[in-house]
Amino acid sequence: xxxxxxxxxxxxxxxxxxxxxxxxxxxxxxxxxxxxxxxxxxxxxxxxxxxxxxxxxxxxxxxxxxxxxxxxxxxxxxxxxxxxxxxxxxxxxxxxxxxxxxxxxxxxxxxxxxxxxxxxxxxxxxxxxxxxxxxxxxxxxxxxxxxxxxxxxxxxxxxxxxxxxxxxxxxxxxxxxxxxxxxxxxxxxxxxxxxxxxxxxxxxxxxxxxxxxxxxxxxxxxxxxxxxxxxxxxxxxxxxxxxxxxxxxxxxxxxxxxxxxxxxxxxxxxxxxxxxxxxxxxxxxxxxxxxxxxxxxxxxxxxxxxxxxxxxxxxxxxxxxxxxxxxxxxxxxxxxxxxxxxxxxxxxxxxxxxxxxxxxxxx
Numbered sequence: 001x002x003x004x005x006x007x008x009x010x011x012x013x014x015x016x017x018x019x020x021x022x023x024x025x026x027x028x029x030x031x032x033x034x035x036x037x038x039x040x041x042x043x044x045x046x047x048x049x050x051x052x053x054x055x056x057x058x059x060x061x062x063x064x065x066x067x068x069x070x071x072x073x074x075x076x077x078x079x080x081x082x083x084x085x086x087x088x089x090x091x092x093x094x095x096x097x098x099x100x101x102x103x104x105x106x107x108x109x110x111x112x113x114x115x116x117x118x119x120x121x122x123x124x125x126x127x128x129x130x131x132x133x134x135x136x137x138x139x140x141x142x143x144x145x146x147x148x149x150x151x152x153x154x155x156x157x158x159x160x161x162x163x164x165x166x167x168x169x170x171x172x173x174x175x176x177x178x179x180x181x182x183x184x185x186x187x188x189x190x191x192x193x194x195x196x197x198x199x200x201x202x203x204x205x206x207x208x209x210x211x212x213x214x215x216x217x218x219x220x221x222x223x224x225x226x227x228x229x230x231x232x233x234x235x236x237x238x239x240x241x242x243x244x245x246x247x248x249x250x251x252x253x254x255x256x257x258x259x260x261x262x263x264x265x266x267x268x269x270x271x272x273x274x275x276x277x278x279x280x281x282x283x284x285x286x287x288x289x290x291x292x293x294x295x296x297x298x299x300x301x302x303x304x305x306x307x308x309x310x311x312x313x314x315x316x317x318x319x320x321x322x323x324x325x326x327x328x329x330x331x332x333x334x335x336x337x338x339x340x341x342x343x344x345x346x347x348x349x350x351x352x353x354x355x356x357x358x359x360x361x362x363x
Contacts (some may be wrong), residue, residue, distance in 0.1 A: 034061020
């Protein structure tokens with residue numbers, strides 16, 4: 001009983017293994033809240049048909065979120081974000097009115113065609129002024145939650161929400177440090193503002209590979225990103241290694257676009273290591289999840305070794321030994337043992353690289 005509900009909920013989240021990807025549950029929850037907002041509307045204004053209100057709420061929430069994520073009207077959303085605040089707010093509100101109208105119409109078609117609503121078709125699909133005002137208020141709240149999640153990271157957001165790290169927790173995690181090569185030289189040539197735009201674009205490119213490999217981008221330090229996994233999740237299917245490869249492939253695939261937009265194709269250095277850490281929620285005015293322990297320091301030192309050993313991607317021997325297998329087409333080339341500042345024992349290191357194909361080797 002002392003641990004309280006948040007701690008018990010966190011324990012359940014750690015033990016439950018569900019088939020859906022971890023981030024899918026957030027969006028399912030948001031859509032469930034949208035449907036719940038419809039039920040609340042029915043209770044407040046006594047429409048008398050809760051299921052109809054829930055269907056409308058679900059579709060309104062879905063359309064608002066699709067626009068927020070850039071799936072619907074992606075160009076409009078990109079232009080809106082570049083507007084000054086005094087213009088962005090009213091225009092964004094008008095855009096959300098359009099999404100609410102679209103969602104209400106989609107829900108109206110469903111409830112009218114299935115006979116759930118006895119209202120005429122026009123009444124079923126066209127939202128009233130009261131519905132618009134209510135839906136705008138609910139959408140603003142849901143969008144705020146989504147923006148907060150994006151701001152601090154999906155996994156960090158959930159952990160802060162359930163209070164998992166209110167008290168320090170000992171756990172094993174994998175750390176991936178990704179450093180953008182040559183950012184200082186780029187800044188000297190192109191200036192600070194262009195460099196910031198360049199780094200922001202690189203970090204945005206990291207998001208999809210990290211999400212796909214079920215990692216969490218926990219921090220940005222200058223031109224470096226820190227990505228983490230709980231040990232078991234990162235080892236499964238060698239996700240931590242697959243993530244590095246996916247980032248490299250994404251940057252290489254869009255090389256022409258990078259060259260045209262920024263005059264350079266980004267390159268990365270990356271280091272992988274894992275081990276025990278103490279994880280805790282720190283801060284008073286601004287809260288964040290912080291990691292304390294040798295594993296974090298060793299990963300930072302390993303990233304610095306990338307320069308010395310002229311290897312774009314390094315992995316510690318400790319983590320390599322725990323991986324059941326490497327992804328197809330990848331090999332680990334041993335680079336011996338190296339002294340690491342701040343650590344008494346030497347560290348075995350290997351470079352991760354694409355294995356040569358037999359046909360190419362023969363050629």
